[in-house]
Amino acid sequence: MFIRTEKSLKEFIQFYPVVATLIIIHLALWLIIDLLQLPLGIHFYQWGAGNNLFIHEGEYWRLLTSIILHNGLMHALFNSFALAIFGPALEQMLGKFKFILAYFGAGLIGNIATYLIEPTGFYSHVGASGAIFGLFGIYVYMVVLRKDLIDRANAQVVLTIFIIGLIMTFLRPNINIYAHVFGFIGGFALARLLLNNVQPFSPQRNRRRPNAGSVSFNPNRWKRRRLPRGLAPKIFWIIFGILVVLGLISRIL
Template sequence: MFIRTEKSIKEFIQFYPVVATLVIIHLALWLIIDFLHLPIGIRFYQWGAGNNLYIHEGEYWRLLSSILLHHGFMHAIFNSFALVLFGPALEQILGKGKFILAYFVAGFAGNIATYLIDPTAFYSYVGASGAIYGLFGIYVYMIVFRKDLIDQASSQVVLIIFVIGLIMTFLRPNINIYAHIFGFIGGFAIARLLLTNNVYPFSPTRNRRRTGTVQFDPNRWNKRRRLPRGLGTKVFWIIFGILVILGLLSRIL
C-alpha cells in the first residue's frame, strides 16, 4: 500500500489527483511565503494562520485555512512526504470526495481542540499534521474493525510510524500536541461513516484498469526482477530516517 509503483509524477497525479493537489498547494504556499517572501504570500499567511484570539473574535476560517500553511521548508516537505506515502491508498479506498472530507474534518478537529483548550491564547499555528494524523486514525480504525481492507504488513508499518510520530510529538519543541492527538481522534471517529460496505482494499492494478494501461506480456515470467526483493521497503525506511534526522537537526541548529 505504501510503496510507490507509479512510473512518473504525471502518472501519480493521474491516479491520485487530490493528494497531488494538496502537496502542490503546500509547496506553492511555502514557495511564495517563506522562500520568495512575496507580499501576497505574507498577507495570506497573516490572514490564514491559526490564532486562537483571532478565532475567538470571529475569524473562524482560520480553523481550515491553517491546514494548508506551513512554517519553514522542513515543515512543508515532511508533511507533504507523509501525505504522498499514506494518502494515495486512502484516496483510492475512500474516493476523492470522502478523502477530501476526511482530510479537512481531521484537520478541523485538531484545530478546534486547540482553540477550545485556550480560546484567547495569542499564538500562531499552521500545518497539515492534524489532518495527516487523521489519516492514521482511519488506518488504525481499519486495523481494529476492518481488517479486510488492510494487509498485515501495511498494518505493521502504520502502527510503527504512528507510534514514532506520537513519541516525537511530545519530544520535539513547538509542536501543536492537541492538533496531533485530536486530529487522530477525528479521523478515527469519522472512519466508521466513510468505510461503508462498498469500499474495497487498495490495489495498484485498479488504477491501471481505469486508465486502460494494463497489457498482457506473454514473456513476463521469463524476465528477471529489475529490483531485488525488499529493496522498496529499505528505501522507504532510509528516506524516512533521513527526513526525521533533518527535522531534528533543523530544530537544534
C-alpha cells in the same frame, strides 16, 4: 500500499489528484510566502494562520486555512512527504470527495480542540499535521476493526510509524500536541462512516477501466500473504531514517 509504484510524476498526479494538489499547494505557498516573500503571500499567511484570539473574535475560517500553511520549508516538506506516502491509498479507497472530507475534517477537529484547550491569547499554529494524523486514525481503525481492508505487513508499517510520530509529538518542541492527538481521534471517529462500501487499495485498479475485471485484492491475504522476509524491517528503517534526518535538519535551519 505505501511503496510508490507509479512510473512517473505524471502518473502520480493522474492517479491521486487530490494528494498531488495538496502537496503543490503546500510548496507553492512556501514559495510565495517564505522564499519570494511576496506581499500577497505574506498577507494570505497573516489572514489564514491559526490564531486563537482572532478565532475567538469570529475569524473561524482560520480553523481550515491554517491546515494548508506551514512554518518554513522543512515543515512543508515533512508534511508533504508524509502525505505522499500515506495519502494515495486512502484517496483511491475513499474517492476524491470522501478523502477531502477525511483530511480537512480531521484537521478541523484538531484545530477546534486547539482553540478550546489552548489559551485564548496569541497562540498561533499552522500546518497539516493534524490532518495527517487523521489519516493515521483511519488506518488504525482499519487495523483494529476492518482487517479486510489492510494486510498484516502494511498494518505493521502503519502502527510503527504512528507510534514513532506520537512519541515525537511529545518530545519535539513547538509541536501542536492537541492538533496531533485530536486529529487522530477525529480520523478514527470518521472512519466508520467513510469506510462504508469501500474496496481495499490495489495498484492494478489505477491501470484499468472501472468495469474491467474483478477486484484483485484477496481479503484472506491477511493470513496467507506476506512481504518477502526481511523487506518489512527495511521499509521501516528507511522511512524512520528519512523522518529522523528531516527532523534533525529542521532543528538546524
